[in-house]
Amino acid sequence: MGQSHPPFRSARGRRLVGGIRRWITTTAGVLALTGGTVAVSPQASAAGLTPVTGFGSNPGNLSMYAYAPDALPAGAPLVVALHGCTQSASDYYAHSGWPTFADRYGFAVVFPQTSSANNASSCFNWFEPGDSERGRGEALSIKQMVDKAVAQYGSDSRRVYITGLSAGGGMTANMLAAYPDVFAGGAIDSGLPAYCANSVSAAYTCMYSPPDRSPARWGDLVRSAAPAGTTSWPRVAIWQGTADTTVKPANATELRDQWTDVWGVGQTPSRTESLTGGTTLSVHDDASGRPAVEVYSVAGMAHGLAVDPGSGTEQCGSTGTYYLDTICSSYHTARFWGLDSDDQGTGALPAPTGLTVTGTTDTTASLSWKAVPDAASYVVHRGGTKVGTTTSTSYTDTGLATGTTYSYTVTAVDSAGAAGAVSSAAAATTTGYTPTCHTTSNYDHTVAGRAYRSGGHTYAKGSGQAMGLWNAFTTRTLKQTAPGYYVVADSGCPA
Numbered sequence: 001m002g003q004s005h006p007p008f009r010s011a012r013g014r015r016l017v018g019g020i021r022r023w024i025t026t027t028a029g030v031l032a033l034t035g036g037t038v039a040v041s042p043q044a045s046a047a048g049l050t051p052v053t054g055f056g057s058n059p060g061n062l063s064m065y066a067y068a069p070d071a072l073p074a075g076a077p078l079v080v081a082l083h084g085c086t087q088s089a090s091d092y093y094a095h096s097g098w099p100t101f102a103d104r105y106g107f108a109v110v111f112p113q114t115s116s117a118n119n120a121s122s123c124f125n126w127f128e129p130g131d132s133e134r135g136r137g138e139a140l141s142i143k144q145m146v147d148k149a150v151a152q153y154g155s156d157s158r159r160v161y162i163t164g165l166s167a168g169g170g171m172t173a174n175m176l177a178a179y180p181d182v183f184a185g186g187a188i189d190s191g192l193p194a195y196c197a198n199s200v201s202a203a204y205t206c207m208y209s210p211p212d213r214s215p216a217r218w219g220d221l222v223r224s225a226a227p228a229g230t231t232s233w234p235r236v237a238i239w240q241g242t243a244d245t246t247v248k249p250a251n252a253t254e255l256r257d258q259w260t261d262v263w264g265v266g267q268t269p270s271r272t273e274s275l276t277g278g279t280t281l282s283v284h285d286d287a288s289g290r291p292a293v294e295v296y297s298v299a300g301m302a303h304g305l306a307v308d309p310g311s312g313t314e315q316c317g318s319t320g321t322y323y324l325d326t327i328c329s330s331y332h333t334a335r336f337w338g339l340d341s342d343d344q345g346t347g348a349l350p351a352p353t354g355l356t357v358t359g360t361t362d363t364t365a366s367l368s369w370k371a372v373p374d375a376a377s378y379v380v381h382r383g384g385t386k387v388g389t390t391t392s393t394s395y396t397d398t399g400l401a402t403g404t405t406y407s408y409t410v411t412a413v414d415s416a417g418a419a420g421a422v423s424s425a426a427a428a429t430t431t432g433y434t435p436t437c438h439t440t441s442n443y444d445h446t447v448a449g450r451a452y453r454s455g456g457h458t459y460a461k462g463s464g465q466a467m468g469l470w471n472a473f474t475t476r477t478l479k480q481t482a483p484g485y486y487v488v489a490d491s492g493c494p495a
Contacts, residue, residue: 049093049111052152056144060137061118064145065089066152067099068108074154077107077339079161080146080175082168084190084305084322085123089113092165095323097307097316097330105339108153110145114138126170126192127203134178134225138171143179161337163187163330165305165322166247170196173255176234177225187237187333189305190247193254195221210251214440216447218254219261233262237294237336239329241301249297256295260284261448263292266436270401277301277308277327289406290383294336301326338385349375349412349420357428358394362402365428367410368394372420375412379419382406389413403433403483436480437493443472450478450486460486 052064079102083092089111093099098109114124124131124138131137142162150157162183164172169191176186177194196206205211223230236259240252260267269282270291278299286292298306306329307317316328334340354370367380371393380388380395383406387397400406408426411419438450442458445451451458451467458467460478462485468474479489 048099049090052110052145052148055148056141058141058144060131060139060141061115062138062141062145063089063113063115064148065093065111065113066108066149067093067102067111068153069103069106072106072108072153075156076153077105077159077161077337078110078146078149078153078155079107079163079339080110080112080142082112082124082142082162082164082171084164084166084168085119085121087122087165087322091320095307095318095320096165096305097328098163100316101330101334101339105334107339108149108155110149112142112145123167124164124171126167126174127197127199127206129198132171132174132178132195134227139175139178142171142175143182146182157182159184161185161187161339163189163333164191165189166191166303169247174225176236177222180226180230180233183234185235185237185337187239187329187336188255189239189329190241190244190303191238191255192247192251193218193221193258195225196251196254206251207247210248210254212250213254213257214444214448215257215261215267216440216444218258220447222258222262233259233292235292235336237296237333239296239298239306239333241298241303241306241324241326243300244303246303252295252297256282256284256293259293264449265292268434268436269295270404271399275327275332276314277306279306279327281332285383285401285404285406287405288383289400289404291336291385296327296329296332298326305329348418349414351421352378352393352410352412352423355408355410355423355426357408357426360428360430362430362432363400364396364398365400365406365408365430366394366396367408367426367428369410369423372412374414375420376415377413379411379413381409381411381422397428400430401434402430405429433482437477437489438480439477439493440475441472442467442470442474442476445476445478446470450480460488463487 049065049067052066055064081098102109114122116122126132132139162172162175169188172186173188173194192206197203238252238255240249242249265284270285271283273281280297282295283291284293304322304324306326307323308315308328309318314331316330319325352369352372356368358368359366377391406428410423413419446453451460453470458470465488467476477489477493478486479493480486
């Protein structure tokens, strides 16, 4: 897969069969836009981008390039950025905007690069099991690059993130699934669900008409790829243009279903926001109220990476082939991961004390705290994410989900804009409960934890209502009326 043409099969180790299939695929597929030929990635040579060698056995035959700001301190985060088909490390470095935020927030960026020796269109082989599974091929090469960068730059191994466009996005999803112990977060730009395909033909299906699987089945693909016993998962941002005809927008829906299921949260967003560039952000919070999955839908955007050239705080990148002028995705992704150094407790002011929840409603939580001498303002964080600024010692957070617990902290900010130490956390639980409805097979209900199996039959969790035989053919509708409580609602399920 890539931008304008299909996911050509890897040639490495498959010279006979792979060569025939690649010829067929190339003939039948859509050719690259540059003169109808297959583009070969140039060598990365942009100023500031450095080739790195000796990063391991490199079974995926990739090249490693990196960018690190001057005087980068030890313990800084690390970002891995994967280019799309027909692109290169230098191309992604020049257009994506990631170096801008590496300089601003202080982190290193690794730009892996594949080539036509691996794939005729220089795509990462996200659809090849031998290149996308843990400990194999290109996936292992990327993991080895992370290890090299952590050692070389003294990066914080707990704050490693990965992002990618198109084929790079498909590989990003696979890396998040295969290495949840390595990556704290990821961003999948115009990409596909983890392990959606394991062949060239399946890759086409995923790109143009992705399977409409249940969240539980998508989630199972992630859980089966991860190390046994994994309980901690990366936070995932999903970027998709509504006018993408190469990787259809339905992929974003399936990605949302996959990662919300992995996190054990619902597919209904906790809240939505309208951003610049015709972008709608849907946020899915975890149990503590911290964003776990975010979906950015860019109205009218075709296939590519969202950039927003300019010198504004929220702008980045430059336009080009598959770099589309809409919104700076790298800025919002960096903020989602918490890479911004804003309001992170670097100033001299002490932490506010006495943080208390003074009241809640179905959708709001009100807080108060004791004043800090010399504080010009206060910043309120929900689940580690900034949600507001105030000059008073009280704040009301709005737009919350009903019946949900959120964790809050506060920092005091001095007249120079430096945030002080972070307060102790306070938990607020909103009132009420919003019923949700789920229609799927009895098997999927049990996998998702909405029902349980007993003696070959299925029963709704909480109410214990009989649902029939435990199999993948009997379909029932369950309505969740309280946390952990479901009732059968086949006759109608109004939210």
